[in-house]
Amino acid sequence: MQNQNFTSCWLPDGRREKRSNKLIVTILSKAEVIRRVCHTYLSHLFEGFHIGTELNSQDEIVIGTYEATAQACTNDMQVDGFELRQEQGKTYILSHSDQGLLYGTFYFIEQLQLGMKIEDMSVIQNPATTIRMLNHWDNMDGSIERGYAGRSIFFEDNKLSYDKDRIQQYADLLSSVGINKICINNVNVHQVESRLIEADMLIELQHLADIFRGNYITMFLSINFASPIEIGGLKTADPLDSTVEEWWRRQTKLIYQKIPDFGGFIVKADSEHRPGPFTYGRTHADGANMLAKALAPFNGTVFWRCFVYDCLQDWRDRSTDRARAAYDHFKKLDGLFDENVILQIKNGPMDFQVREPVSPLIGALEKTNYVMEFQVTQEYTGQQIDLCYLVPQWKEILDFDTHLKGKGTTVSEILSGNLHKSLQTGITAVVNVGRDDNWTGHEFAQANLYGYGKLTWDPTFKTEKLLKDWVQITYPFVKDSATRLIEEILNRSWMIYEKYTCPLGVGWMVKTGHHYGPDVNGYEYSPWGTYHFSDRNGLGVDRTKSGSNYIEQYSANVSELYANLNSCPDNLLLFFHHVPYTHPLHSGKTVIQHIYDSHFEGVEDVEHIIYEWTREKANLPDDLYSHINQKLNSQLTNATEWRDKINTYFYRMSGIPDEHQRLIYG
Ligand code: GCU
Structure with missing residues (x-):
């Protein structure tokens, strides 16, 4: 087959045969992103298409909230859920919010890529959780900790350095699979990254946050717990010291002056040599709550990682088991965390190994918010050289029955908030993208990012369907037998790697x-x-x-x-x-x-x-x-x-x- 000089990606890009008709879309939403997404991606799918802003008899597709379209509201629709509805010869993309309309529009585009007839599109979708997040482990020198797809898309030479169009395309990739939160820097916050929360850096970060905001993606930063010392000139970072509390309050206010919808902080504390509250004889609840109090007036959140263990263990000591650490540290603190603290728990008790049991801390916390953390970047699973499609691994974890409240207490039920209804729960992951043209180094590793997003939206998605969809929308020009081969090798890849x-x-x-x-x-x-x-x-x-x-x-x-x-x-x-x-x-x-x-x-x-x-x-x-x-x-x-x-x-x-x-x- 001829070389097509391409970088394949699951968003439509002009390499697919267009539908011969003209599509007429009416957008009854002021959100610029909906118009841009229609222009950018629908134009690749039809010979012609037109966007209008008022309902008329020729429209085929109408995008708008229930209110704007005067359509009857479906019960139990969440604010970022969406509906595709057939009504008097038109297809409506409906939601309560513009954010939901964006997801609905991307869903519509994907169905077109999958060859669905427009008149058959009828669906109601609500996300399983409101926390659908990605963590970058990007450093400001442009390197990425455990990154296998080139340099950082955000940083270079200890500065922010990015291509706006590429970040926009990235934001679209993420929205197309429902991601709504992103942390842009490594959990290991070194000296230079500690400065990201200072005034001059915030001015630059504003523009990045603007792009993500346009796609309803909230931006977070990883912070250094010892910042009051390292950049604040204080003698301590003790969370119960009033000068430290005051320092964080001031700094946080400064952030919100520049980025009013800033999401909050990710914190790796007392973990692998990172500073934390233990230095001062304080607990992790003391540390997290101090930051939570600084963020609370602005509705900000602290994601506090539970990856806390003794990394200076003596191998001769058989009585210490690292697998116990997260549970032993955090279960006893259950109920002591503020409402805007979310604990971040790795999927297994060790560290993103090829196979581990599910972390026993998932579901064990009854009075504390938490998310499960996956690793999309393939640190221990082939580093984007060896093929390892991770969706089957994540599905096994999500389907695992913890029996915490009897049979059927699966991890996905727990993370969807059905075990402890008052808690905020969700899913986050270390992402696998970098500056490489194909985003992920190994092109097939894109399937991991796609699959991750889809599972955070709906953990009950079937692995085979996700894979089939990804292959079909990413490689529309590849012949049938080859698409089947791609599916087959991806499907078996985790088992083979194991x-x-x-x-x-x-x-x-x-x-x-x-x-x-x-x-x-x-x-x-x-x-x-x-x-x-x-x-x-x-x-x-x-x-x-x-x-x-x-x-x-x-x-x-x-x-x-x-x-x-x-x-x-x-x-x-x-x-x-x-x-x-x-x-x-x-x-x-x-x-x-x-x-x-x-x-x-x-x-x-x-x-x-x-x-x-x-x-x-x-x-x-x-x-x-x-x-x-x-x-x-x-x-x-x-x-x-x-x-x-x-x-x-x-x-x-x-x-x-x-x-x-x-x-x-x-
Ligand atoms: C692993 C990984 C580190 C990372 C750490 C973490 O240990 O090798 O690079 O910093 O996890 O999750 O904090």
Whole structure:
């Protein structure tokens, strides 16, 4: 297929066959964004189209609030929900708010891209949660912590530096999947980023906030808890010190003078060497509430991260288990946080591993607001070199039944606010975009951003449907057999990645620091609390009663599920248990044979994908073909390295040969 010189993206861009008719749209909303979005994206979908501002007999599409269109209101519509309604030959895009109209318009555009007939479009959609957020880990020098898609889209040379059009396109990408909050800088706030809340920086940030505001996306900043010392010239950052309180009040007021709809702060405190209230003998509630009080007059919010653990642990100390940390630190503070504090809890108890159980803190807080934090950027999941479509992982987490209030208390029910109705809950994530033309480095990693947004809107979305939609709207020019292949390889990619990197939930056998590639003992004798405890007899971490008793943090049902070797799922066995290499799995294999088999299979799977990809070459545009081909070949090198190192390591440890006598280096 000819080169099309493209950067594919899921918003329409003129590479799709246009519908032959002319579309007449009437916009009964003053929101500039609706008009701009129609102009920018609908023009690519029709031979001609016209926008009017008054109802007339020729309109086909009418976009407006229930009030403006004089349409009867549907019950239970949330303020940012929307409806597509067929009425007397017209299609109405309706909502209570302009924000809802924006989402409705993007939905309409997507349905067109999916080939739907306009007259068949009839739907009511409400978002599952009001917190649908993204966190950038961008530094002001332009680097991105755990970024695999080039430099920051916001910063360079310790200044704000961005292309307005690109940020606008980014805002559109986010709105098209319902994202409504964004934090633009890294949770690790270094000296220069501490200054983002000073007057001169705020003047520049105003313009960025303007763009996001235009799309109803609220901007947040990560702050340094020690700012009163580092930029304020005070001697302390003690949250109970009145000069510190006053300093934050003044600084916060300054922010709101420049950015009246500023969202608030993200805080990583007492975590991985970042300053926090512990320095002053204060609690995390003291720290968070002090900031919350400064933000409250302006309706601002503090997102306070629960990623608090001892990162200077002695590996000899078997009684400390990092997995326990978030729950142990925060459960006892439940009810002590102000209303505008939202705790931010990583999806698992450790750190965005390939596989972890759900964090027991989710659902355990009854009087404190919280969000779950995912990682869209692929730190431990292939770094946008290896293919790893994460939606199946997130779906498994969202569908997990915590049994906290009986059967059916799934994580998505909890995050949708159905467990504790008075609490604010939602979802946030570390994003995966950068300055690369295709946004995400590996073009298929865009599917993770798309899927993440869609799941925050509706956690019940089916993985297969999300994937099918993304492929169809992103690659309209790719032939059927090739689209099916893209879907298939994405769908299996997490499982394949898991096969060669993380057998049976063990985790952490990665190279230290950058976290790409294998190093079985890289973290084994480190202070980070990340161990697998392999010896000549077996491996895994005992988190049952005979070990750290981490399992006690779950509901009785879940605790029982994991405690019992008969019910603990194979894929989390080594997360919860230390077992001999000869331990039989539910699959019928022994642990050691599973380790060998899965590593051989993982490499064979990657080889097979490369073979299939090569077979589809004629049906793919040249640059897409070679972009993915190059990534797949790098993945194969990585998978091979993992296979050989892990298999050799465990063969040497256990002395047990492979039943199938394949090549394992001695
Ligand atoms: C991980 C990651 C860090 C990050 C941290 C966090 O440990 O490797 O780069 O800062 O998570 O979430 O704060």
